[in-house]
Amino acid sequence: MPFPTLDGFGPTRRTLQLYSRALSGLARVHGVAHPNWWHISLRVTPSGLQSDNIPLPGGGILAGRLDLLAGQLILWTSGGGEWALPLDAGLSGTAMGERLIAAAAEAGLHGDYDRARFASDEPGVYNRDAAGRFFTALVKADRVLKKHRANLTGNTGPVQFWPHGFDLAMEWFGTRVARSEEGGQTKELPAQLNLGFFPGEEDDDSYFYSNPWPFDGDILLGRALPEGASWHTEGWQGAMLPYATLRDDPRGEERVLAFAAAVYDMAAPLLRF
Numbered sequence: 001m002p003f004p005t006l007d008g009f010g011p012t013r014r015t016l017q018l019y020s021r022a023l024s025g026l027a028r029v030h031g032v033a034h035p036n037w038w039h040i041s042l043r044v045t046p047s048g049l050q051s052d053n054i055p056l057p058g059g060g061i062l063a064g065r066l067d068l069l070a071g072q073l074i075l076w077t078s079g080g081g082e083w084a085l086p087l088d089a090g091l092s093g094t095a096m097g098e099r100l101i102a103a104a105a106e107a108g109l110h111g112d113y114d115r116a117r118f119a120s121d122e123p124g125v126y127n128r129d130a131a132g133r134f135f136t137a138l139v140k141a142d143r144v145l146k147k148h149r150a151n152l153t154g155n156t157g158p159v160q161f162w163p164h165g166f167d168l169a170m171e172w173f174g175t176r177v178a179r180s181e182e183g184g185q186t187k188e189l190p191a192q193l194n195l196g197f198f199p200g201e202e203d204d205d206s207y208f209y210s211n212p213w214p215f216d217g218d219i220l221l222g223r224a225l226p227e228g229a230s231w232h233t234e235g236w237q238g239a240m241l242p243y244a245t246l247r248d249d250p251r252g253e254e255r256v257l258a259f260a261a262a263v264y265d266m267a268a269p270l271l272r273f
Contacts, residue, residue, distance in 0.1 A: 211238025
């Protein structure tokens with residue numbers, strides 16, 4: 001089955017991004033912190049996107065899911081509590097966030113939330129057809145990224161969905177150590193190669209990407225990429241495979257895997273000792 005079109009996804013995309021940021025905000029405050037921020041990401045499931053488990057102060061756990069099949073944002077606990085909020089009720093990002101916070105408070109969670117991450121007074125738009133096509137694309141992308149990860153040696157991260165950037169991605173870690181500036185501090189971090197899927201508002205601004213860090217442009221920019229792919233250097237540095245070239249192509253998944261393998265073969269040797 002080919003990748004579906006994402007044309008017309010824009011209004012629903014903006015709503016889902018705000019709602020997913022609100023859901024992620026609970027884990028940001030109450031989740032078990034991971035040094036790579038994996039605790040604030042979501043995972044693809046058979047019904048949509050789900051958070052990591054969040055410990056409750058009285059024992060037990062809470063989790064949330066953006067259920068794209070049922071059209072609901074649901075919080076539930078291991079103790080049997082459940083709160084379901086409709087995705088198609090026109091709730092703004094701010095309104096949905098406040099309802100999630102209120103539900104979490106009923107479950108026993110209270111905290112200082114960064115409401116700016118999901119703040120919007122614009123009424124939410126949720127088109128079930130557009131959301132369904134997005135979910136189909138997301139499921140296919142999740143499967144492709146996991147197939148690629150299974151072929152790698154060394155340390156890898158999980159395939160996870162990042163609400164702040166609204167993309168699905170995984171990381172492969174090299175053995176080389178590089179320096180990074182964060183918050184005025186210099187940190188030493190392992191070199192890495194990401195593979196991800198960025199669903200835009202339409203087919204033309206959606207793409208798969210693979211970005212090595214550090215990026216050695218002197219070596220990589222002169223190397224040829226598979227059919228349809230190109231090097232990208234504006235804003236971020238890496239390789240890009242436009243989604244529009246994959247839509248309706250029965251070989252779409254194979255082409256993404258070939259793209260991922262090609263970038264890995266070129267970049268991985270540069271990210272090892």
